[in-house]
Amino acid sequence: MKIAKLTLAAALLSALPFAAFAQDEEASPLTWSVAGVSDYVWRGVSQTNEDPTLQAGLTYSHDSGFYVGTWGSGVDFGPGDPSVEIDGFVGYNVDFSDSVNFDVMLNRYMYPDAGGLNFNELITKTTFADAYSLTVAYSDDFGGTDEDAWYFNAGGSWELPREFSLAAGVGYNMTDDALGDDYVDWNIGVSKSWGLFTAGLAYVGTDGSGKDMFGDLGDDRVVLTLSLGN
Template sequence: MTHARRCCLALAAALSLAPLAASAQDNESPYSWNITAVSDYLFRGVSQTDEDPTLQAGFTYTTPVGLYAGVWGSGVDFGPGDPNTELDYLIGYGVDVTDKVNVDVLLNRYTYLGASHQNYNELITTTTFAERYKLTVAYSNDVWNTRTDGWYFALGGQWPLPHEFSLNANVGRSTFEKGVAKDYTDWNVGVSRQFGLFNVGLGYYGTDSNGRYNSGKLADNRVMLSVGIGK
């Protein structure tokens, strides 16, 4: 079975939920969904698909009080054999603290089909200021299922450009205990534009020398293109 076919089969559960959300035309619908094609799946500056393109899909249900739950999937390629698919399960809560500040707390379960020894949990908090700036702090006590603590800190922003384009930028720092990997910095800058339900993005991503030491060419600087549809 080809890598692409395995990805499509593994994402079927998430994709099958998309029509349910698409049928809800109300802008206040509790359902949201997305299907995206990417030229590379980059996680904190590092390719998860051996620099190849893949499909990704997600589905989320949000309650009126801000609690939400969802599933997200993507093709991956870490070398010969499994896994070929990442499937994440998430539950979280988002609340507007003030008119300009939103706080979101998310528990994410990273799972890898056929390679459960790589599964792990991460708690991710995101604080959004004035709808443009985001501060992210994430923690796992078992990063990559290594029984090692791992932290991620990031600061990002998004700004409007002429002709309905947006400029976005982010810088993050990953730190680890017990020497499982070197602490490293990742960054990205890009532009995107919404066309109805479609979104197109183009960005430039990179890591510092420690990132490249950890992951080799998979952490090299690169351009990534994404084309998605969602609501």
């Protein structure tokens, strides 16, 4: 979830591994990642009380485009449980053309010892020209509140000199039924890979509504990600 119940219910920038996009025939069907982040930020809001944590994911992808996987991270929504988020997901990825890719995924957010926070979310991501993306997500039980929520995000990624990459995005969270208001989140960051190792630095945050709802957890911040994976 990412938002503690009634209090606080993503490419390199410490997000869940959104699918294994089309792979070369020679590539392994398994992709994995292990990462350390200075703060687990989801849709502009800290999930770890602004503290660092470890994350890991594993995805199996079939040549047909179907994939299944899991991803986990430490979380801290305040005193008591949960301390861990474990996601399970299944999806399908397809190229509509040489320049348009479509991915649809059903993700289950799970919080051991805090099952009332568990919920499902249907997420679609359309990528254009390998650089621009549009994500639409919907849940009918956001954060275990039995309320609807929508999420829309437009993003882009670009190659920079010296093999650096730039990524940016802005999202709109329609959570008024579940959380009492809608808010905007945004991110911009740079990254660089050396073989299996990637380092990224991002500046993320929310608008005034996000800061009003989440306080310091929705403030603007810099997030460092160090990851290892294929």
